[in-house]
Amino acid sequence: MSEMSMNTAGGVEGATAQPQLREVPAVRMEAVYKHYGDFTALNEVDLKVAKGEKIVVCGPSGSGKSTLIRCINHIEKHDEGLIYVNGIELDNQRKNIDAVRRDTGMVFQSFNLFPHMTVLENCTLAPMTANGMSEAEAKDLAMHFLTKVRIPDQAEKFPGQLSGGQQQRVAIARALCMRPKIMLFDEPTSALDPEMVKEVLETMKKLAEEGITMLCVTHEMGFAREVADRIVFMNEGKVVEQAAPQEFFSNPKSERARTFLDQIIH
Amino acid sequence: MSHFSPTAAVNYFFNYFLMKGVLVTIGLTVAAVVGGLILGMGIALLRMSSNPVLSGAARLYIWFFRGTPLLIQLVVIYSGLPQLGIKFSVITCALVGLILNEAAYLAEIVRSGFMAVSAGQREAAWALSLSPWVTFRRVTLPQAFRLMIPPLGNSINSLLKATSLASVISVEELMRRSDMLMQEHFQILEVYAAATAYYLILTSVWDAIQRRLEKHFGRSSAAKSRRVVARAPVVQASVEARA
Numbered sequence: 001m002s003e004m005s006m007n008t009a010g011g012v013e014g015a016t017a018q019p020q021l022r023e024v025p026a027v028r029m030e031a032v033y034k035h036y037g038d039f040t041a042l043n044e045v046d047l048k049v050a051k052g053e054k055i056v057v058c059g060p061s062g063s064g065k066s067t068l069i070r071c072i073n074h075i076e077k078h079d080e081g082l083i084y085v086n087g088i089e090l091d092n093q094r095k096n097i098d099a100v101r102r103d104t105g106m107v108f109q110s111f112n113l114f115p116h117m118t119v120l121e122n123c124t125l126a127p128m129t130a131n132g133m134s135e136a137e138a139k140d141l142a143m144h145f146l147t148k149v150r151i152p153d154q155a156e157k158f159p160g161q162l163s164g165g166q167q168q169r170v171a172i173a174r175a176l177c178m179r180p181k182i183m184l185f186d187e188p189t190s191a192l193d194p195e196m197v198k199e200v201l202e203t204m205k206k207l208a209e210e211g212i213t214m215l216c217v218t219h220e221m222g223f224a225r226e227v228a229d230r231i232v233f234m235n236e237g238k239v240v241e242q243a244a245p246q247e248f249f250s251n252p253k254s255e256r257a258r259t260f261l262d263q264i265i266h
Numbered sequence: 267m268s269h270f271s272p273t274a275a276v277n278y279f280f281n282y283f284l285m286k287g288v289l290v291t292i293g294l295t296v297a298a299v300v301g302g303l304i305l306g307m308g309i310a311l312l313r314m315s316s317n318p319v320l321s322g323a324a325r326l327y328i329w330f331f332r333g334t335p336l337l338i339q340l341v342v343i344y345s346g347l348p349q350l351g352i353k354f355s356v357i358t359c360a361l362v363g364l365i366l367n368e369a370a371y372l373a374e375i376v377r378s379g380f381m382a383v384s385a386g387q388r389e390a391a392w393a394l395s396l397s398p399w400v401t402f403r404r405v406t407l408p409q410a411f412r413l414m415i416p417p418l419g420n421s422i423n424s425l426l427k428a429t430s431l432a433s434v435i436s437v438e439e440l441m442r443r444s445d446m447l448m449q450e451h452f453q454i455l456e457v458y459a460a461a462t463a464y465y466l467i468l469t470s471v472w473d474a475i476q477r478r479l480e481k482h483f484g485r486s487s488a489a490k491s492r493r494v495v496a497r498a499p500v501v502q503a504s505v506e507a508r509a
Contacts, residue, residue, distance in 0.1 A: 075389050101395045112390035116408050116483075125404060126394035178394060 165196030306372030
């Protein structure tokens with residue numbers, strides 16, 4: 001596990017400004033704003049995620065959920081406020097952005113696998129080019145995670161030859177190959193046929209059991225109930241309510257959360 | 267001379283003088299494609315730049331060279347520029363004109379190829395901490411290139427025929443040498459039949475090359491899944507060779 005310790009060392013180095021490593025939250029957002037023209041996607045968002053915590057972000061469409069998690073690895077650049085990831089501030093410095101992206105893995109709604117590469121090449125590209133791993137090591141690592149998401153036999157195929165569920169599991173394996181400490185999921189099952197949703201959620205549940213920090217934007221309330229430590233409910237760019245799943249589902253505080261739950265739980 | 271002589275046409279086809287003209291045509295085409303691609307790639311990058319001065323300059327270039335006939339461009343470079351004291355050899359004039367002109371077309375093809383690669387591909391590369399160079403070289407470029415092949419093929423086909431315009435500034439390529447033979451022997455149809463056959467052969471060969479390129483770079487498309495499965499070991503081998 002030499003690459004694992006390398007990765008940890010990198011993380012510690014990046015976070016040396018914070019003396020007490022154990023208390024550094026995985027994610028800390030303070031008064032974060034994000035605008036698209038006149039539209040305010042994030043409106044004074046405060047959020048703290050502890051290491052190892054599983055967060056499900058939900059809310060109506062256009063409420064800023066995706067923007068929120070896309071700001072965490074700087075795929076989207078926030079306009080105002082502070083974002084720290086494992087103690088590293090996202091302040092537009094290239095080196096900090098790189099450090100944060102090394103600590104985070106992301107899974108997209110539309111998978112975004114590289115269509116011209118095999119499944120295996122998809123998984124080995126980043127470890128080899130960004131981490132300088134040898135091809136043999138990278139292949140071993142990729143096969144390890146492909147086995148974990150239960151598709152090692154598809155390694156030589158191209159993404160276009162796989163089902164949506166299989167593609168999304170490859171995307172999860174590809175992200176894991178960089179040994180992230182935080183996994184970000186942006187509606188990972190929304191583009192899937194109904195019968196494929198379960199295999200992806202099962203994979204995510206297994207991952208959750210291993211103690212990795214997870215932030216997941218999803219409408220899968222069954223998954224939220226089972227896996228989440230906390231539900232973050234958003235509306236119109238604001239975090240309206242945060243609560244443990246049991247409390248959120250049985251007794252939502254805000255009117256907006258109540259109508260939202262009425263609409264999505266049939 | 268009121269008839270067409272097939273034997274004479276065949277003789278012109280195997281005429282050594284004409285064959286050398288064919289080689290010049292091929293040379294002009296290849297050089298203009300290579301030069302045009304390099305220059306066109308640069309112009310496309312400028313055109314996609316967020317800097318308004320750079321993208322404006324690229325736009326102006328494309329507007330000018332696509333908006334004027336290649337024939338005028340060649341004549342101006344060959345006969346006009348010496349008036350300003352700028353003088354090149356005939357071949358250089360033809361190459362400069364063809365490259366400048368072709369670059370404008372290829373720049374737009376390159377740009378449309380890159381724009382057609384989805385934003386999600388770049389986002390995935392960022393999320394994986396790939397460097398900008400690796401993102402370009404391994405993620406966006408191969409996908410953009412695949413989309414560029416069909417329009418690129420058309421453009422090269424046009425270019426191959428457009429090299430005949432260089433005959434006007436006395437480059438002795440296929441067209442010019444046909445003219446010379448024709449003026450010597452007055453067998454107009456016979457000479458041009460041979461030249462036509464050469465142009466058809468050249469464009470057909472290019473068509474075949476283009477089809478192979480499309481097939482090669484389209485190997486990951488789902489429609490060809492069965493063949494790709496059969497070829498999996500080959501793909502594997504190429505992965506190893508690259509490392």
